[in-house]
Amino acid sequence: MQPGLRVVLLALAVVVSGGLSTMADARFQAITLVDGANPVPAEWLQRAGIGYVYTNVALDLETGPDGAPCLPQKERAGWERLQAEYGASGIKVLIMSNYYAHNPEGTDAYDCAGNRIDMACLQNDQFYAWMRDTIVAQARAYSAYSVFGGFAFDDGWGVRVDCDYCDTCTRLFRERSGLEPPAFEVHGGTGVVDDDDALLQWEQFQREGLLRYAREQSQAVRSVSGELLMYTIPSDSYFYGRLLNASMPREALPRSASALIQRIERIQVRNWYLFQAFPFPRVPEADEDGLQHFAVGCHFTANSPKLVLCTEGPFLQSYNRTQMMSPKEIAQMARITVTEGGNAICYWCSGSMTAEYPDGFDGMETANREIVRLGELIAARSPAAAEVGLLYSTTTEVLEQPWETNLSERWVHLHSFEATAFALLRGNVAFRIVMEDELADGALDGLDALVLPNVRFLSASAHEAITRAAADGTAVLAAGECVDIQGAHPLDYDVTFWHRMIRSGYRLRSNMDGHYREAERGLLPLLRRLVDQQVTVSSPTGISKLYDLPRGSLLMIANWDLKQATWAEITAQSRCRARDALTGGELGDLGDGTSLTVPIAPADWRVLVLE
Numbered sequence: 001m002q003p004g005l006r007v008v009l010l011a012l013a014v015v016v017s018g019g020l021s022t023m024a025d026a027r028f029q030a031i032t033l034v035d036g037a038n039p040v041p042a043e044w045l046q047r048a049g050i051g052y053v054y055t056n057v058a059l060d061l062e063t064g065p066d067g068a069p070c071l072p073q074k075e076r077a078g079w080e081r082l083q084a085e086y087g088a089s090g091i092k093v094l095i096m097s098n099y100y101a102h103n104p105e106g107t108d109a110y111d112c113a114g115n116r117i118d119m120a121c122l123q124n125d126q127f128y129a130w131m132r133d134t135i136v137a138q139a140r141a142y143s144a145y146s147v148f149g150g151f152a153f154d155d156g157w158g159v160r161v162d163c164d165y166c167d168t169c170t171r172l173f174r175e176r177s178g179l180e181p182p183a184f185e186v187h188g189g190t191g192v193v194d195d196d197d198a199l200l201q202w203e204q205f206q207r208e209g210l211l212r213y214a215r216e217q218s219q220a221v222r223s224v225s226g227e228l229l230m231y232t233i234p235s236d237s238y239f240y241g242r243l244l245n246a247s248m249p250r251e252a253l254p255r256s257a258s259a260l261i262q263r264i265e266r267i268q269v270r271n272w273y274l275f276q277a278f279p280f281p282r283v284p285e286a287d288e289d290g291l292q293h294f295a296v297g298c299h300f301t302a303n304s305p306k307l308v309l310c311t312e313g314p315f316l317q318s319y320n321r322t323q324m325m326s327p328k329e330i331a332q333m334a335r336i337t338v339t340e341g342g343n344a345i346c347y348w349c350s351g352s353m354t355a356e357y358p359d360g361f362d363g364m365e366t367a368n369r370e371i372v373r374l375g376e377l378i379a380a381r382s383p384a385a386a387e388v389g390l391l392y393s394t395t396t397e398v399l400e401q402p403w404e405t406n407l408s409e410r411w412v413h414l415h416s417f418e419a420t421a422f423a424l425l426r427g428n429v430a431f432r433i434v435m436e437d438e439l440a441d442g443a444l445d446g447l448d449a450l451v452l453p454n455v456r457f458l459s460a461s462a463h464e465a466i467t468r469a470a471a472d473g474t475a476v477l478a479a480g481e482c483v484d485i486q487g488a489h490p491l492d493y494d495v496t497f498w499h500r501m502i503r504s505g506y507r508l509r510s511n512m513d514g515h516y517r518e519a520e521r522g523l524l525p526l527l528r529r530l531v532d533q534q535v536t537v538s539s540p541t542g543i544s545k546l547y548d549l550p551r552g553s554l555l556m557i558a559n560w561d562l563k564q565a566t567w568a569e570i571t572a573q574s575r576c577r578a579r580d581a582l583t584g585g586e587l588g589d590l591g592d593g594t595s596l597t598v599p600i601a602p603a604d605w606r607v608l609v610l611e
Helices: 042-047 073-086 125-142 167-177 198-222 255-261 266-270 327-340 358-373 375-380 394-400 407-426 436-441 460-471 497-503 509-522 524-530
Strands: 009-012 031-033 052-056 092-096 108-110 116-120 148-153 191-193 229-232 278-282 292-299 315-317 321-323 345-349 388-392 432-435 449-453 457-459 475-479 535-538 542-548 553-559 566-572 576-580 586-590 596-600 605-610
Touching: 042 358, 052 073, 073 092, 092 229, 125 148, 125 198, 148 198, 167 198, 191 460, 198 229, 198 394, 229 278, 266 278, 266 388, 266 432, 278 345, 292 327, 327 345, 327 358, 327 542, 327 553, 327 605, 345 358, 358 375, 388 407, 394 407, 394 436, 394 457, 407 449, 407 497, 407 509, 407 524, 407 542, 432 436, 436 460, 449 460, 449 524, 457 460, 460 475, 475 524, 497 509, 509 524, 535 542, 535 553, 542 566, 553 566, 553 596, 566 586, 566 605, 586 596, 596 605
Parallel strands: 031 052, 052 092, 092 148, 148 229, 191 457, 292 345, 388 432, 388 449, 449 475
Antiparallel strands: 009 031, 009 345, 108 116, 278 292, 315 321, 535 566, 542 553, 553 605, 566 596, 576 586, 576 605
16 A cells, blocks of 8 residues: 555445344455544445444554553544444444554564565564554553454555565574575576475465464454454555566665565465455454455555556545546446455545545445345355366466566566456456465366466476376466476467556556457467356456356356447356346346347446346
């Protein structure tokens, strides 16, 4: 997120009807960040389906007459306003602080060039003792207000570093592995990497610090209350926008620029969505491992770091001149996100601007009314089986992170992966994301085809698993510069088209559509011949996904075009009857050679039940 922001708005659209819920329920919460000095009106939040808010708070508390922690004097007036605005509405307030960037002296991380970074070493016991005490004190102090509902951790300027080379990390890695930390250096070409290679062990060691960080936060909160909510924003998409094309030798990185070398949070890739600017997961409970997917973080400012720029909305005059997405774009973003499988969506914007943009809530409200109407169907859906896999290579990610002169060198595989995911969506080819580090768990089972988007490196075990799958009949399709795999088929498909565009800062829909057209030339026709989908959708600009229901199927189709209406022709292998889930109207029969064509208005969607 941007530095210096006093207020952020984040709205999670409820996708199941019935109002608010607790963490134990299957229903989803709605969340927004507000400023105590100028709270977003409760009525705005309610009509947009928002039932929780979060707000920035101070790390340093005061001590009350009874010796217990209490709010600083400067925050009390704001919390009284929050209590007055939301107390009768049922809206709860979560608190947000950043801990790793406000660490005690002597607990700092050091980057690959030996520079001290303004963030904590995530293996440092002293830092965790301080963080635990701080969170416990916050939980107790803010519980004095009935509107307090929990935590939304760590939104802020992302001062994370790829690998921490501090003395603590270096010593612990030596003790645990018997190895020296590998150098942070550029890796050319392609290759297979041993599973126990020092570089992969060093990467795993670093990620253990990230896992511990979330666990320590959870344990601190649960030591005070079992009811408080715990969410976090672990990373922002710097590789999309602000810092994508920065030219700077890594040795010259200033302390304040450490966000330039921010890690990729794999939960953001594993749960990929077209409009996702940041993941908004749940912090794990004691019996859970790692961050738990919850919501899709979507900026509704026009030029924020999301994959595609949106430019229709007005400019607002606030602390700077910022363009917003239009209400129509906001509603479309929500519809597409839910079509892709999102069960909660986060609308992010600076609250100082949101208070001056009530029209933005009209777009949220439009989508929310429809989503609530679909609540039972969305709650019951599960993704239909997909026969195409799209590989994200964690080994390529690790070896691609060191750069020579330009930060864009680090994202070739990521951009190739994401642009191919978009092309599959646009082409209405059902697919599932396959993470390299999950291959041992049967991630390739049931696939007729596996697409490798510029996968330059693989671990030995992953290479063996994919080679075995190719020998067993899975079509392994290598796009771009890929590691050699026996039985793989090279593609005449320019998988790096989008990367070249985004590297230059052109994150426009027209360029994303250009990548889709390239995929229609060299990738999608082949996949359509290889797989046999139970339900097929053909549409000029429709994005579709099929879900299983306890009885029948749910087919969701959203129009990618903001200006032009489109149509979708639907065919099915088995005979079924189609019903419009939003209107209840009967649409006719499918199957046995009979197809159905439905119109879709600009930026709108159609939701069909097939029984």
